[in-house]
Amino acid sequence: MPFAALLAATVAHAQSNDTGNVSPALRTAVAAYRAGDLAAAESSLRALAPADADAAAWLGAILLERGLQREGLRLIQQSADAGSAEGAHRLALVFAQGDGGTPRNDARAVELFTRAAEKGHQRAQLNLGTLYLRGQGVPRDLIQARAWLEKAAVNGDPYALYVLGRAMEESLGPAAADAVRAANLYRQAAEKGHPLAALRYGMALADGTGVKRDAVAAHRWLIHAQQNGVPEAALALADMAARTPASRDKATNEKMLQSVISWLEVAARAGVPSAQFKLANAYYAGAGVTRDLAQAQLWYARAAQQGQTEAQNACGIMLVNGAGGAADPVEGYKWLLLAERGGHPESRTIREKTVGQLPERDRKRAETLAQKFVPTPELPVDPTPPRLNPPKP
Numbered sequence: 045m046p047f048a049a050l051l052a053a054t055v056a057h058a059q060s061n062d063t064g065n066v067s068p069a070l071r072t073a074v075a076a077y078r079a080g081d082l083a084a085a086e087s088s089l090r091a092l093a094p095a096d097a098d099a100a101a102w103l104g105a106i107l108l109e110r111g112l113q114r115e116g117l118r119l120i121q122q123s124a125d126a127g128s129a130e131g132a133h134r135l136a137l138v139f140a141q142g143d144g145g146t147p148r149n150d151a152r153a154v155e156l157f158t159r160a161a162e163k164g165h166q167r168a169q170l171n172l173g174t175l176y177l178r179g180q181g182v183p184r185d186l187i188q189a190r191a192w193l194e195k196a197a198v199n200g201d202p203y204a205l206y207v208l209g210r211a212m213e214e215s216l217g218p219a220a221a222d223a224v225r226a227a228n229l230y231r232q233a234a235e236k237g238h239p240l241a242a243l244r245y246g247m248a249l250a251d252g253t254g255v256k257r258d259a260v261a262a263h264r265w266l267i268h269a270q271q272n273g274v275p276e277a278a279l280a281l282a283d284m285a286a287r288t289p290a291s292r293d294k295a296t297n298e299k300m301l302q303s304v305i306s307w308l309e310v311a312a313r314a315g316v317p318s319a320q321f322k323l324a325n326a327y328y329a330g331a332g333v334t335r336d337l338a339q340a341q342l343w344y345a346r347a348a349q350q351g352q353t354e355a356q357n358a359c360g361i362m363l364v365n366g367a368g369g370a371a372d373p374v375e376g377y378k379w380l381l382l383a384e385r386g387g388h389p390e391s392r393t394i395r396e397k398t399v400g401q402l403p404e405r406d407r408k409r410a411e412t413l414a415q416k417f418v419p420t421p422e423l424p425v426d427p428t429p430p431r432l433n434p435p436k437p
Contacts, residue, residue, distance in 0.1 A: 097128035150181025186219035223254030237432035275314030282307035315422025341368030351419030353386035
């Protein structure tokens, strides 16, 4: 999964079950809100809001969710103006997401997250650290990102542990990657039920990155991630199976190959572009499946439409040659152009050999199509944090 997508839920939502920034007087109402009982939450918070700026902020959030934008924004702004960290955090979320008809303003979101974070608001610290990690609304800065994420993770919040793990995997300037620390953070978050952390920890165990290689534990964590809504885990399971050393027993090797194909199909059908490309390769070569060039072209095309450069190159070649069915030189030339722009090392040579076969009108049409191309991801980006589901002992 792309880096941005893996982190997208962090800033976009703030309803995790942490209670560190919720005063005892508000916990019943906030619990009702998080459970989806907006009516009970609103009733309680309306009674508290006149004398409690934090209650006003939570009430404003509920009203925004109900579509009462004007009143909701007014309450959140009043709460922030009164010095409430929850109010500043909620107002930052408004600017980070462009809620309530407010234009998105990342720089303003950073300013407000900082105000709340400096007052100890852990969800604001997490969101601020994430923005520094992304370089969104502020120059990308791993040192600042890690500093805020460390604060957010101090009490073991799994969402903060996960994003801190991602930050520890990165290198930028004086901030070096620390694979050992990253793996440990993923383990902690995975044990608390974070499915994306289970994916990252499983991959670390499979590769021996930052932790001793353990194929059995890796398989267990990747299965847990896959069963909890992370289709990339199926691709990781396929890659693990593909790396299994060949056996002298033909039946064992065939079983391993079928496992690879099965996991690739799970990931590909779920929309993982790299899995689609690898499944297309299998159909093209007849590896683990009956050779089927039409199926290969179908899976190359799905991955290509998502922006996968290798698939764009393969799709272009097949369409130019008509290997998977009817030839379509214009569409093939388009994909070759896109693959070349994406940095594929062979696409330019293949495209230049093709250009002489295309009338100028068709070439220009293909160039126009390439210019208008916008990748279409198949995997949905859920704006809510992944649901926590700790593995059974």
